[in-house]
Amino acid sequence: MKLKSLIFGVAATAVAASGTWVSAQAEELYVPNLSYRTGPFAGGGIPIANGFNDYFTMLNERDGGIGGIKVKVEECETGYNAQKGVECYEATKGNGALVYNPYSTGITLQLIPKAPEDKIPVLSMGYGLSAAAIGESFPYTFNYPTSYWSQMSSILKYIDANGGLKDKKIGFIYLDVGYGKEPIPLLEKLAPELGFKWVGFPVGVKEMQNQSSQWLNVRKEKPDWMIMWGWGAMNATAVKEAAKIRFPMDKFIGNWWAGAHADLDPVGSTGKGYLAANFSGVGADFPALQDIKKYVVDAGKSQVDPEKIGDVLYNRGLFNAVIIAEAIKAAQEKSGKKAITGEDMRDGLELFDLSDARLKELGLEGFTGAIKGSCKDHEGAGAVFIQQWTGDNWERVSDLIPPMTDVVRPLLEEAAAKFKSDKPEWKTQTCG
């Protein structure tokens, strides 16, 4: 009984105290980081969170923040769980959060309707709802540098340039959740237009580490190329299974969530030749990353293992921070305020313009392609490149491949219209 009353006492205090949730100081740029360092996808979540935090710490240490005020990054653990993600959102939004990066399509879908109500933008960097690229329909959602559909079109372009697409059979192996199913409408649309056939191989979340039946089907179907939309433990398993049935590795392309060091390190030389799309540079040879080493990691202000700086997903998290930092700068310039609000941040994200010259200034020359957003375009038409696994590291093997905007854009518009169709109160914007 004693312990019980103690627990209830503690709990009651917590309830009473929750009325006065700790709020951030006024002169601060508050950016919550919905990370997942626990759970089944922690292998991918940890490097992303580290890269994200370290870039802002570096800006604070080197430049004294952005526009003279410091950025406060607060991590909230989601465990890749949509319910916990919403809980994190509710817990942090009152502190003056500028933007949310959910790192999970499930959480993104939940935040998209909340964003216009709370006037805090959602930046789902290369994930989430593809249709959010249509700025008129989704004023508060952004998916720089490109959406999944654009990425798929870039991958198809790569295949076309490397042996042709016509009359080929493309196998599509995907995680059987919203994320993996996203590009299917595009495949269905493009297959007759470009003259290829495609076969889908869904992998349930529970079967991620046991894909023998799917790969047995792959062997039966004999596709010329395989494309994978995987995440977490699924990726390494798929590459191993592909090796088992002797599928040629250089005809197997993963998307940008299926091509990290965390995925291929356990596979090692078996996966040699495996291809993956990417939009954030590999390696730590960029001046900005050297600054992170100097100001953050060597000063003991990071959680990262120094050897992992420059890993694919570390750089992905860093790139997300770069987009936010640039948008904050644009927002500060437009509003004339230093401490901006979520609404200013939204405008800043629309003004986002990452040119090659600006990348060089940031110390990230050649890190990614130029991205420019607008009121209409919330994906920025960023290009991807293809990287190849050498057996112990990733190596860039292609130039930047821009998406087939002319084909993808009308499809995105159609999807956005469909999304709005049963929601008469959905808030849109008109672009001048």
Place this chain on the structure above:
Amino acid sequence: MFYREAGQFKTNYKDDQAMFPILQDRIGMLFILVIAFGIIPAFANTLVFNSIMIPFLIWSLAAIGLNILTGYCGQLSLGTGAFMGVGAYSCYKLTTIFPEVNIIVHFFLSGFFAAAIGVAFGLPSLRIKGLYLAITTLAAQFFLEWCFIRIPWLYNYNDSGAIDSTTRSLFGVTIAGASAEPMVRYYVVLCIVIFLAWIASNVIRGRIGRSWMMIRDMDIAAELMGIKPLHAKLSAFAMSSFYCGVAGSLMVFMWLGSAEVESFDINKSFLVLFMVIIGGLGSIKGCFMGAFFIFVLPIMMRALPGYLGLDVGAATMEHVTAMFIGALIIFFLIVEPHGFARLWGIGKEKLRNWPFPYG
């Protein structure tokens, strides 16, 4: 002494059959209602509404659902998550097909869909018992999850495969959708949960509830005494699934705003089962206590270092919370295997005897 019933005489059958026959219980209940309807809304912020109170009430409702089946009728079920899903998906379909019908009506209608599915999967319970039945309900869980992915009609052929809440109002006040005020949603959920909890506790006290308990305690004896297992077991499945279905639809429309199939996976079934076991099998108030312990306590623990001004990493806190809650579960189940409801009963007994305990 604190809890003395002496002097409270019941002079008619009505008093004897009252839900709360003791004055102290009535005062206590009134006190809880005042807190729930007055004090919490007066002090709570959106975080407390959206992340603590609304989900707490919804989980309590799901736990009541499972408790009817497992605690009162003795049929072990691992399909709770899927039955919640049936409610959620049918509510989504109903409200998109008939947008003009009030969403509250849809919440209850979707419960009937869940009840029908529950009865279908409850049929094997007439032949198989105990752990074997658990396996068949597990089959329901996997089969229904499969349906939620593979039948695109259920989610209106959305590319994302998710169902989402749309804006719906009652008497001109928006109660569902992203623009609904958290306090309004809280009141809606609170009223539904209190209403259903009241219905449940009355059904349990009545003829149907007693037949469930007879089946639970000894089915052969119950059958010999004229209880039809077909009626008793299937009605328990129906009512249990109805409650879970309503909880599922509330989960999507009042709490999460959108849901994918993962929102109704096997982990949710386990979560609700743990709530029922920790709270106490065969007790309505235990459901609330279990939901508090399993769902609310970890959230509070995670927030604790923030209040104390300690800088603990989010992931570290997650691990610490998981360990601490795990240890507490073991501790409480060793101290009192019948759950919090039983502990509550013992506490009440002690208060009654104080200051001269005996026995």
